[in-house]
Amino acid sequence: MALLLGFLLLLLELCRNTLSLGSRSSTEGTEVLELELPATNYETKDSYKAGPIGGLFQIVHIFLRVVQPNDFPEDILRKILQKKFDLSTDYEKIIYYEIGVIICAVLGLLFVILMPLVGFCFGLCRCCNKCGGEMHQRQKKNGPFLRKCFAVSLLVISIFISIGIIYGFVANHHLRAQIEKTRKLADSNFRDLRTLLNGAPAEISYILSQYTTTKEKAFSDLDNVKSLLGGGIHEQLRPKVIPALDDIKAMAEAIKETKEALLNVNNTLKELKKSSAQLNTSLSDVKRDLEQSLNDPMCSAPPVATTCNNIRTSLSQLDDNTNMDQLPSLDKPIDKINDILQTNLSSLVQQGYKSFNDIPEMVKNQTTDIISDVKSTLNSIGSDIESIGEQIPIQDQLSNFMGYINDTETYIRRNLPTLEEYDSYRWLGGLVVCCLLTLVVIFYYLGLLCGTCGYDRNATPTRRGCVSNTGGIFLMVGAGVSFLICWILMTIVVLTFVVGANVEKLLCEPYQNRKLLQVLDTPYLLNENWKHYLSGMVFNKPDINLTFEQVYSDCKENKGIYGTLKLENSYNISEHLNIQEHAGNISNDFQNMKVNIDNIVLLDEAGRKNLMDFSFSGIDAINYNIYLAELSKAPTKANLLSFADDLEVKANHLPHGSLKQSLKNNAQTIRTIHRSEVIPLEQSMSSVYQSIKELQQKSSGLGMKVTNTLSSLDSAQDFLTTRISSVIVEESQKYGNTIVGYFERYLQWVKISITEKIAACKPVATALDSAVDVFLCSYIIDPMNLFWFGIGKATVFLLPALIFAVKLAKYYRRMDSEDVYEDMENGNIGFHRHHSTQTV
Numbered sequence: 001m002a003l004l005l006g007f008l009l010l011l012l013e014l015c016r017n018t019l020s021l022g023s024r025s026s027t028e029g030t031e032v033l034e035l036e037l038p039a040t041n042y043e044t045k046d047s048y049k050a051g052p053i054g055g056l057f058q059i060v061h062i063f064l065r066v067v068q069p070n071d072f073p074e075d076i077l078r079k080i081l082q083k084k085f086d087l088s089t090d091y092e093k094i095i096y097y098e099i100g101v102i103i104c105a106v107l108g109l110l111f112v113i114l115m116p117l118v119g120f121c122f123g124l125c126r127c128c129n130k131c132g133g134e135m136h137q138r139q140k141k142n143g144p145f146l147r148k149c150f151a152v153s154l155l156v157i158s159i160f161i162s163i164g165i166i167y168g169f170v171a172n173h174h175l176r177a178q179i180e181k182t183r184k185l186a187d188s189n190f191r192d193l194r195t196l197l198n199g200a201p202a203e204i205s206y207i208l209s210q211y212t213t214t215k216e217k218a219f220s221d222l223d224n225v226k227s228l229l230g231g232g233i234h235e236q237l238r239p240k241v242i243p244a245l246d247d248i249k250a251m252a253e254a255i256k257e258t259k260e261a262l263l264n265v266n267n268t269l270k271e272l273k274k275s276s277a278q279l280n281t282s283l284s285d286v287k288r289d290l291e292q293s294l295n296d297p298m299c300s301a302p303p304v305a306t307t308c309n310n311i312r313t314s315l316s317q318l319d320d321n322t323n324m325d326q327l328p329s330l331d332k333p334i335d336k337i338n339d340i341l342q343t344n345l346s347s348l349v350q351q352g353y354k355s356f357n358d359i360p361e362m363v364k365n366q367t368t369d370i371i372s373d374v375k376s377t378l379n380s381i382g383s384d385i386e387s388i389g390e391q392i393p394i395q396d397q398l399s400n401f402m403g404y405i406n407d408t409e410t411y412i413r414r415n416l417p418t419l420e421e422y423d424s425y426r427w428l429g430g431l432v433v434c435c436l437l438t439l440v441v442i443f444y445y446l447g448l449l450c451g452t453c454g455y456d457r458n459a460t461p462t463r464r465g466c467v468s469n470t471g472g473i474f475l476m477v478g479a480g481v482s483f484l485i486c487w488i489l490m491t492i493v494v495l496t497f498v499v500g501a502n503v504e505k506l507l508c509e510p511y512q513n514r515k516l517l518q519v520l521d522t523p524y525l526l527n528e529n530w531k532h533y534l535s536g537m538v539f540n541k542p543d544i545n546l547t548f549e550q551v552y553s554d555c556k557e558n559k560g561i562y563g564t565l566k567l568e569n570s571y572n573i574s575e576h577l578n579i580q581e582h583a584g585n586i587s588n589d590f591q592n593m594k595v596n597i598d599n600i601v602l603l604d605e606a607g608r609k610n611l612m613d614f615s616f617s618g619i620d621a622i623n624y625n626i627y628l629a630e631l632s633k634a635p636t637k638a639n640l641l642s643f644a645d646d647l648e649v650k651a652n653h654l655p656h657g658s659l660k661q662s663l664k665n666n667a668q669t670i671r672t673i674h675r676s677e678v679i680p681l682e683q684s685m686s687s688v689y690q691s692i693k694e695l696q697q698k699s700s701g702l703g704m705k706v707t708n709t710l711s712s713l714d715s716a717q718d719f720l721t722t723r724i725s726s727v728i729v730e731e732s733q734k735y736g737n738t739i740v741g742y743f744e745r746y747l748q749w750v751k752i753s754i755t756e757k758i759a760a761c762k763p764v765a766t767a768l769d770s771a772v773d774v775f776l777c778s779y780i781i782d783p784m785n786l787f788w789f790g791i792g793k794a795t796v797f798l799l800p801a802l803i804f805a806v807k808l809a810k811y812y813r814r815m816d817s818e819d820v821y822e823d824m825e826n827g828n829i830g831f832h833r834h835h836s837t838q839t840v
Helices: 002-019 053-068 074-081 088-128 143-180 184-223 223-296 303-317 331-340 345-358 359-366 368-391 395-455 466-512 515-520 533-539 549-558 578-591 605-613 624-631 640-652 658-699 701-757 762-812
Strands: 819-824 827-836
Touching: 002 549, 002 762, 053 088, 053 143, 053 762, 053 827, 074 088, 074 303, 074 515, 088 466, 088 762, 143 395, 184 223, 184 368, 184 395, 184 624, 184 658, 184 701, 223 345, 223 359, 223 658, 345 359, 359 368, 368 466, 368 701, 395 466, 395 762, 466 515, 466 605, 466 762, 515 549, 533 762, 549 640, 549 762, 578 605, 624 658
Parallel strands: none
Antiparallel strands: 819 827
């Protein structure tokens, strides 16, 4: 209990020194990046596992729960702490609680008192040839059966004794091994406590240093106001403005493309007219030549006349099928387009693009002073934070507690060798106890071995062999030694049982289930004027609900000292880290931000007039159908190749002569005309046809297209005029909230870090666990309880063992006399043959 209270005072000292830090205001900010305190690694494990021997400890715990099933006596402990306990009136409660331990202790004391008396009387009785002291064994029919029963019973009991001895050896060695680990356990706990105390200032410095990171992030955003704020405004306006400018740009390209298309079509039409005239001339020449050839006298003869007439009739197919000259020229529309192109609409559109894209630069130029003011405000906040960090005297305030830790460590180091020396004596004593019991068991095992192996069922009691007799002597020696040492062993068992059982039930178990801390949290218990003792010690305000159990639980969860000890009742970090106040200072600067963007002109009047002129240029009024109809015709009325082939076939049917040869020459000329004039003319007509078709599609609805473009332009310009101010306000607020958000998140992180993470007190709970649960309960009490459990079990079993050993020795030892039977006429008559008297 004193050790527990000592560590509780250690916790109170830490509370008191932590509280004395005064104002722990850390006004820093988080940035977009996550902020985390560096993880602190501690050496001491927060849990202890006994290993394989833990199963034996659980057996002892079960036995203690059977012996002592009563609940923890909270009322008795409260009265003792309040100094209101009166043994004369409260002894019944103590007896009720300790009844199991008392009964076991009384039985042990009776064993201690009676065993020496019984041994003394037993020895005197045997000296008087009583109690089996006479070296004579009477013959019984069930003698072999009794011998076997006694041997088996002694063997089983010896095994149980051996198990108890093993428990004793294991517990004795485990206790010594754990005591040797005490120095390492203490050193690791002290190092962890020093890490805690030394880490607190470092953690605060780390938090303060993070303000620079946050400020740099904010400065970076402030320096990038052009892309962040200006770009945001630009992106908000872009969906409405850019499509209108793109339409105008497309219209400017359409004007140029229209001019190029008109020029191309007009020039091609001129070429077509020339080509068509040339084709007409060539066909006329061929037609005239054929007519001259058909005037040949051979055409008058009846067989040839029919062929000539057919050829003469088909000459009408050699005429031109098109009339290109009727197609009007496109010079007038081209002249109008050239006049429209005198105004560079593309340049005007680029000026609109430039005017709109200059918004970020305009924002940057107009916010230079505001950005400078915001930076000054952030620097002033940083100066305040640095001054707060300099005012925290954490190292000086924690030096006293560090001194207390040093003193405690010095005390432990000074007395630990004494503990280890005393433990070596204890270990030697435990070893002697276990060896004494081992000696008795060895006598029993040797007696059973020699007696069983040397026993001859055919030998009479007076003629038993040396080995069997030696076995009986071993059994009697074991019984004698048992009488000599059992009361000493039981004395040790009783003392260790009373101490170990009560420490386990009154300290270890209530500490593990925290009932002990709950008792200490009883109002007005430790100080009759204080409702809550811990809050009275820390704050001198006993009405604050601060309990040992809550502090211990929070420390086990590695929570910070601030939240664990509820230091907000002494120093409210929320008031000193006023997030709204600091954020408001920055917000005020952004509220003064004025951005004026009202001189953006997407397209001037010249550009608008240029578009209107294009819509009235008459391009859409051109009668494209007459062009398409003429160009869709074939250049000749008949297919010249077919005509030439037919002419050549007819010529082949004529007799040889000048007429036949002339017709063939004309057929070849027609093929040449088709190849050199008709085919290129067809290709040109097809190309012009497609060009006019595309031109017709582009010019279709030209007025409506221009009207829609101007309507879109007017809508975009109106949007800029009416909505740009609201967009600027919205984006400015978003931009300002981003900057303020850095510091709000930073200050929130500072608050959470101070209240929940800085000076996480897990090492304090671990040190308390190490002292009570690990060192006292696990290192000392558990092995000690296992020791008395094993030795006590072995000692109790010595009583039946010595009874069976004495009984069994009679069957192994060589007797001085025996019963002799002689056959008489009327039956068997036995008599006692006596040689000498010997008692053991």
